[in-house]
Amino acid sequence: GIQVEQSPPDLILQEGANSTLRCNFSDSVNNLQWFHQNPWGQLINLFYIPSGTKQNGRLSATTVATERYSLLYISSSQTTDSGVYFCAVYSGGSQGNLIFGKGTKLSVKP
Amino acid sequence: DAGVIQSPRHEVTEMGQEVTLRCKPISGHDYLFWYRQTMMRGLELLIYFNNNVPIDDSGMPEDRFSAKMPNASFSTLKIQPSEPRDSAVYFCASSLGGAGKLFFGSGTQLSVL
Numbered sequence: 234g235i236q237v238e239q240s241p242p243d244l245i246l247q248e249g250a251n252s253t254l255r256c257n258f259s260d261s262v263n264n265l266q267w268f269h270q271n272p273w274g275q276l277i278n279l280f281y282i283p284s285g286t287k288q289n290g291r292l293s294a295t296t297v298a299t300e301r302y303s304l305l306y307i308s309s310s311q312t313t314d315s316g317v318y319f320c321a322v323y324s325g326g327s328q329g330n331l332i333f334g335k336g337t338k339l340s341v342k343p
Numbered sequence: 344d345a346g347v348i349q350s351p352r353h354e355v356t357e358m359g360q361e362v363t364l365r366c367k368p369i370s371g372h373d374y375l376f377w378y379r380q381t382m383m384r385g386l387e388l389l390i391y392f393n394n395n396v397p398i399d400d401s402g403m404p405e406d407r408f409s410a411k412m413p414n415a416s417f418s419t420l421k422i423q424p425s426e427p428r429d430s431a432v433y434f435c436a437s438s439l440g441g442a443g444k445l446f447f448g449s450g451t452q453l454s455v456l
Contacts, residue, residue, distance in 0.1 A: 276447035
């Protein structure tokens with residue numbers, strides 16, 4: 234089946250710094266989604282981004298489907314950005330089976 | 344919309360007891376998913392429904408687990424009998440379309456003693 238790899242596994246930032254999280258996938262995908270799991274365990278959908286670039290405030294995401302990767306940019310990080318960031322993909326013909334990466338754990342220090 | 348609603352938020356039970364987790368999906372969504380999250384295995388898809396019909400239950404760990412969706416606004420995940428290894432956070436999620444944007448509930452933290 235399709236493999237989803239995220240890097241780095243852990244990231245520590247000082248408040249105000251910028252960061253880039255990466256998601257690589259092993260096969261063509263129908264779409265890709267980014268999620269943030271906050272320290273209280275809530276899973277929030279950040280982006281639904283099968284291709285191209287989207288922006289939402291300080292966060293933006295770019296998916297290059299032909300090269301099988303997606304990037305999540307966090308600018309001017311805040312302590313509330315802490316948590317785990319997951320990317321997840323649907324592969325062709327597997328509707329309903331969203332494959333999750335292992336996540337990047339981000340800690341933003343004040 | 345209130346989002347995906349799960350209950351209870353926390354459940355502590357003793358080994359051998361029956362546990363029932365509940366979920367109300369976002370109104371209008373036609374897909375409902377049950378996931379389990381543990382430190383060891385991460386997020387695992389247990390089962391999903393389309394228009395109230397179970398489509399894929401290959402992720403259900405064993406016969407002790409069952410799930411139902413009697414109507415478009417309600418689903419249950421039942422564990423009977425429960426075992427300590429079932430301790431995990433169980434998430435319900437819904438989407439419009441099988442590959443649509445996925446929205447998660449707040450999860451149920453289950454502890455089986």
